Amino acid sequence: MTDAAEVAPDAPETDDLMEKVVRLCRHRGFIFPSAEIYGGFRSTYDYGPLGVNMLRNVKNAWWRAMVQQRDDVVGLDAAILSPPAIWEASGHLATFTDPLVDCRNCHERWREDKIEGVCPNCGSRDLTEARAFNLMFKTFAGPVEDEGHVAYLRPETAQGMFTNFTNVLNTTRKKPPFGIAQIGKSFRNEITPQNFVFRTREFEQMEMEYFVPPDESQKWFDYWLGERLNWYLDLGIPQDKLRLRHHDPDELSHYSRGTADVEFLFPWGWDELEGIANRGDFDLTAHATHSGERLDYFDQSTNERYTPHVIEPAAGATRTMMAFLLAAYDEDEIGGEPRNVLRLDWRLAPYQVAVLPLSKKETLEPLAREVLRRVQPHFMCDYDTTQGIGKRYRRQDEVGTPWCVTVDFDSLEDNAVTVRDRDSTDQVRVPIDDLVGELQGRGRTGPG
Numbered sequence: 001m002t003d004a005a006e007v008a009p010d011a012p013e014t015d016d017l018m019e020k021v022v023r024l025c026r027h028r029g030f031i032f033p034s035a036e037i038y039g040g041f042r043s044t045y046d047y048g049p050l051g052v053n054m055l056r057n058v059k060n061a062w063w064r065a066m067v068q069q070r071d072d073v074v075g076l077d078a079a080i081l082s083p084p085a086i087w088e089a090s091g092h093l094a095t096f097t098d099p100l101v102d103c104r105n106c107h108e109r110w111r112e113d114k115i116e117g118v119c120p121n122c123g124s125r126d127l128t129e130a131r132a133f134n135l136m137f138k139t140f141a142g143p144v145e146d147e148g149h150v151a152y153l154r155p156e157t158a159q160g161m162f163t164n165f166t167n168v169l170n171t172t173r174k175k176p177p178f179g180i181a182q183i184g185k186s187f188r189n190e191i192t193p194q195n196f197v198f199r200t201r202e203f204e205q206m207e208m209e210y211f212v213p214p215d216e217s218q219k220w221f222d223y224w225l226g227e228r229l230n231w232y233l234d235l236g237i238p239q240d241k242l243r244l245r246h247h248d249p250d251e252l253s254h255y256s257r258g259t260a261d262v263e264f265l266f267p268w269g270w271d272e273l274e275g276i277a278n279r280g281d282f283d284l285t286a287h288a289t290h291s292g293e294r295l296d297y298f299d300q301s302t303n304e305r306y307t308p309h310v311i312e313p314a315a316g317a318t319r320t321m322m323a324f325l326l327a328a329y330d331e332d333e334i335g336g337e338p339r340n341v342l343r344l345d346w347r348l349a350p351y352q353v354a355v356l357p358l359s360k361k362e363t364l365e366p367l368a369r370e371v372l373r374r375v376q377p378h379f380m381c382d383y384d385t386t387q388g389i390g391k392r393y394r395r396q397d398e399v400g401t402p403w404c405v406t407v408d409f410d411s412l413e414d415n416a417v418t419v420r421d422r423d424s425t426d427q428v429r430v431p432i433d434d435l436v437g438e439l440q441g442r443g444r445t446g447p448g
C-alpha cells in the first residue's frame, strides 16, 4: 500500500512507479496528505496548486465531451446532504455494505473479501463472523441529533439525477434518449482505503445517466462503452494500458442488467477507472414507488407512456487523474542528463505554458510580463524567474508543462521569443505577435 503520508521528504530514491508518482505529487504540489500538520488524517488528501489545476482539467475534459459537445446531455449539480428516503429507495441503506471481520488477536478490522481468512496485520486466523457494514456517512441535519434528523453524505452523485428526472424533463423539453450529467464529491466510509487516491473516503465522481426507450437500451449501452473508452485514449492513456471488462452475472450490482468496467493497468494490476451499467428501469421505478411521484415519459408521437431505461457511465475524477499521472510519468536523458517528464496531454497539464525570462535582470522583466499578459487569457501559465534556464526547463518538464516560452535579450531587439517543446525539446523562434496563434495551433495538434 502506498500512502503519500508514508513517503518522507528525505526517503531514498526508488524504482517503483507508484512511489515516484506519489513523491512527485507531494513535492511538486499536486497532492498533499490532508491535515498533515496534525499528523495527517488517513485516506484524505488535499489538492495543491498543481493538483487543483489538473483535477479541474480532467473534469473540464469530461464535461466538454459529455455535455458541451452534445445536444442530448444537460448538466446538474445536486445537493450532497440528502434525506434517508433517497437511500431507502435506491437500495443503499439495505445493500451498500461491505462484509467486515475483526481479528480476535490484534483487534484490527478488515474487509472479509480482501483477506482470505488471515489477518494481514498479525497473521492470525482467529476472525469473527462477517457483519454487514454500511459505507454511507451518516450525520444529523439541524440541532437535534435523533433519528428524525438523520442525513447522509451521498455515496454517489447518481441519485440526484434520478430524483430530478421530471424537473429536468419539464424545464429542458428533452426527450429520450437524453442524459443528465453531474460532477461532484461523493463519500464512502471505505474500510480499506488504499493506493493513494485510488480508493479514498472522500472523492469526486463524474457520472451521467442516459435515459432511453427500453427497447434501445442494449444499443446505447454498446454506444457508451465505445465513447467512454475513446475518451481515455484521446487524452493520452496508451491503448495497451486500457481495457473493457464485462462483469460476470454474479458480480452485478443489485440494479444492474449488465456492467462493463473501463480498466487501467495500475502498478498493482488491472483495476477499475469507470463502470458503465445498464440499470434498466430500476432507479426511476424505485423512486416513483417510494415518493409517490410519477417518473416516466409520455411519448406524444406514439401516445405511449413508459419508464425509460438508464445507461450510466460512472467515472471517478480523482482516480482518473491518478491514472493520467501514472501513464504520463517518464524518465529520459537530455544531452546526457537524466530528466523526469510528465508526458501529459496539454489539455490536462497543470500549466500549459511557462513564461521564463532568461535572466533575472530587470531589463527583461517588462517584456516577459507583457508576454505573460498576452498568453494568460488563453492558457494556464506559470511565470518563473528562479535559477538557471536549464533547471527551470527541467522543473516544467517534471510537472508536464508542454510549452516553455523564453524571453531573452534578443527579444528586446527582434520582438520574438523562443518556444520550447517538452517532449522533443525542440526550440523555435516566434514573433511575440504570433505567439498565441502558434500555441493554439500546437494545442490543436498535440502533444498528446
Ligand code: GAP
Binding pocket: 155, 156, 157, 158, 188, 190, 197, 198, 199, 200, 201, 202, 203, 204, 205, 207, 272, 273, 274, 275, 312, 314, 315, 316, 317, 318, 319, 320
Ligand atoms: N453510480 C454508480 C457508482 O457510483 P461505482 O462503481 O461505485 O458506481 C463509480 O463508482 C466510480 O467512482 C468508480 O469507477 C471509481 O472511479 C470512483 N470511485 C468509487 N469509489 C471510490 C473511492 N472510494 N475512491 C475513489 N474513487 C472511487
